[in-house]
Amino acid sequence: xxxxxxxxxxxxxxxxxxxxxxxxxxxxxxxxxxxxxxxxxxxxxxxxxxxxxxxxxxxxxxxxxxxxxxxxxxxxxxxxxxxxxxxxxxxxxxxxxxxxxxxxxxxxxxxxxxxxxxxxxxxxxxxxxxxxxxxxxxxxxxxxxxxxxxxxxxxxxxxxxxxxxxxxxxxxxxxxxxxxxxxxxxxxxxxxxxxxxxxxxxxxxxxxxxxxxxxxxxxxxxxxxxxxxxxxxxxxxxxxxxxxxxxxxxxxxxxxxxxxxxxxxxxxxxxxx
Numbered sequence: 001x002x003x004x005x006x007x008x009x010x011x012x013x014x015x016x017x018x019x020x021x022x023x024x025x026x027x028x029x030x031x032x033x034x035x036x037x038x039x040x041x042x043x044x045x046x047x048x049x050x051x052x053x054x055x056x057x058x059x060x061x062x063x064x065x066x067x068x069x070x071x072x073x074x075x076x077x078x079x080x081x082x083x084x085x086x087x088x089x090x091x092x093x094x095x096x097x098x099x100x101x102x103x104x105x106x107x108x109x110x111x112x113x114x115x116x117x118x119x120x121x122x123x124x125x126x127x128x129x130x131x132x133x134x135x136x137x138x139x140x141x142x143x144x145x146x147x148x149x150x151x152x153x154x155x156x157x158x159x160x161x162x163x164x165x166x167x168x169x170x171x172x173x174x175x176x177x178x179x180x181x182x183x184x185x186x187x188x189x190x191x192x193x194x195x196x197x198x199x200x201x202x203x204x205x206x207x208x209x210x211x212x213x214x215x216x217x218x219x220x221x222x223x224x225x226x227x228x229x230x231x232x233x234x235x236x237x238x239x240x241x242x243x244x245x246x247x248x249x250x251x252x253x254x255x256x257x258x259x260x261x262x263x264x265x266x267x268x269x270x271x272x273x
Contacts, residue, residue: 053077081198
């Protein structure tokens with residue numbers, strides 16, 4: 001049973017990303033609390049408070065040529081990595097993007113899997129889904145779709161359906177991360193279905209009961225240690241869990257810079273055997 005504080009965290013997440021979805025592209029997404037390099041300070045990922053969405057996306061690993069190839073209103077500048085670069089997508093594969101937002105990774109994946117492939121974006125925010133569907137229609141994408149779903153309840157995909165699951169700074173927003181990973185495991189195909197995700201980890205965790213809802217929606221207070229994060233993936237049944245990339249994202253020390261926590265960005269791959 002979810003307590004009132006956990007409900008407040010989830011409510012804040014929805015409110016935060018609904019607001020981002022409704023912002024005009026040229027205003028940038030980093031002006032609100034969010035998971036984005038410009039929301040943070042200190043560390044090599046810092047994009048600066050006035051950074052554009054395109055600049056923020058480039059800072060965390062997207063190629064500018066890739067960004068130019070997708071609808072510009074799908075580039076919100078949120079996230080902590082570029083998971084598609086590590087996913088090794090193949091023509092004809094079925095890809096699921098969790099927390100798909102305005103669709104940037106769905107559209108990048110669409111080009112790689114081709115007409116025989118399929119990409120499904122899943123998001124729990126109506127405003128994001130509306131924006132993503134509008135982007136898909138305007139961009140003429142015929143092999144993508146967007147579905148509403150809460151990955152802590154049930155991902156709206158059948159069992160053994162996806163070749164690849166990707167996400168960008170989304171799992172740390174969940175409270176029950178083991179369950180979220182179990183849902184990912186459920187929808188992946190047996191015998192080699194793979195998960196490739198970008199996310200944030202920390203050297204010092206905060207319990208949900210002690211967390212600040214705004215910081216949780218900024219992908220900070222919900223971060224786990226690397227060991228705990230990887231252990232949660234293994235508990236869900238995954239094999240061959242490996243960290244493909246790791247870099248300092250920010251230092252979070254509070255108003256008095258006491259008990260500073262280091263936040264790092266990672267790309268993790270795991271396989272369903």
